[in-house]
Amino acid sequence: MRFDVITLFPELFAPFQSVGVTRRAFETRAVDVRLWPLRDHAEGVYRRVDDRPFGGGPGMVMLVEPLVRCLAAIRASQAADGGARLPVVLFSPAGRPLTQQRVEALAASPGAVLLCGRYEGIDQRFIDAHVDEEISLGDYVLSGGELPALTLMDAVARLQPGVLHDAASHQQDSFSDGLLDCPHYSRPEVLPLPAREGGEPIEQGVPPVLLSGHHAHIARWRREQQLAITLRRRPELIAAARERGELSKKDEDFLRGLT
Numbered sequence: 001m002r003f004d005v006i007t008l009f010p011e012l013f014a015p016f017q018s019v020g021v022t023r024r025a026f027e028t029r030a031v032d033v034r035l036w037p038l039r040d041h042a043e044g045v046y047r048r049v050d051d052r053p054f055g056g057g058p059g060m061v062m063l064v065e066p067l068v069r070c071l072a073a074i075r076a077s078q079a080a081d082g083g084a085r086l087p088v089v090l091f092s093p094a095g096r097p098l099t100q101q102r103v104e105a106l107a108a109s110p111g112a113v114l115l116c117g118r119y120e121g122i123d124q125r126f127i128d129a130h131v132d133e134e135i136s137l138g139d140y141v142l143s144g145g146e147l148p149a150l151t152l153m154d155a156v157a158r159l160q161p162g163v164l165h166d167a168a169s170h171q172q173d174s175f176s177d178g179l180l181d182c183p184h185y186s187r188p189e190v191l192p193l194p195a196r197e198g199g200e201p202i203e204q205g206v207p208p209v210l211l212s213g214h215h216a217h218i219a220r221w222r223r224e225q226q227l228a229i230t231l232r233r234r235p236e237l238i239a240a241a242r243e244r245g246e247l248s249k250k251d252e253d254f255l256r257g258l259t
């Protein structure tokens with residue numbers, strides 16, 4: 001699958017292509033990323049990509065014409081590669097919050113043009129004429145759409161075949177089964193951890209069940225930890241899992257014991 005990224009800061013994307021899971025996705029071409037620096041499509045002496053908003057107000061607005069020229073170049077490149085004409089995704093605070101469900105849909109698609117907004121936003125006429133979908137990362141204010149785009153690319157790259165070593169691991173990802181993750185432990189079995197300032201002493205050992213080798217008990221303990229942690233931090237995810245029929249009778253018995 002392919003991402004054509006329109007951005008004012010292509011340098012922000014280099015680390016994605018050279019580190020970890022996403023590097024493998026990029027090297028194996030499971031995910032093709034093509035960066036399109038918007039400034040290359042700005043004309044005039046000052047090569048403007050933004051200007052002041054009509055009606056006044058703070059900040060600047062991204063101009064339509066450089067975006068139209070940039071998108072035309074992308075369409076020509078997609079056609080030349082015989083690829084599909086990909087939908088345009090705008091990252092914006094006014095977009096629909098990104099979910100794992102949306103990530104999975106995109107991961108199964110041929111890809112998308114990812115438009116990274118900067119400044120106060122994009123001229124609405126470009127959005128009306130060319131944008132197919134607006135995506136937000138969540139209700140907090142970032143400086144632009146590049147980190148959201150990197151987040152989406154990371155989440156999609158992990159789902160591509162052959163990218164994750166242990167394919168089963170993304171099935172077990174907590175957001176794949178809708179509950180928060182259980183605690184994890186590794187060597188050493190006992191840690192000389194100092195107690196917190198004026199707090200309770202830290203549990204130094206590892207839950208014995210994890211050392212028992214009894215896989216059914218371990219799986220049960222992990223599931224009960226997921227349920228307890230999710231009920232405490234994100235109770236709405238319990239209700240949603242129940243709605244989807246994903247809670248077993250054992251799960252429900254355990255939850256009743258907690259409340």
Ligand SMILES: CCN(CC)Cc1ccc(CNC(=O)c2csc3nc[nH]c(=O)c23)cc1
Pocket residue numbers: 091092093116117118119120121135136137138139140141142143144145148
């Ligand atoms: C007028 C108030 N602001 C809207 C919340 C203006 C504004 C702030 C920051 C931006 C830059 N942010 C993004 O482009 C962005 C793109 S996706 C996203 N997800 C969460 N939060 C974000 O700020 C974003 C754009 C407009």
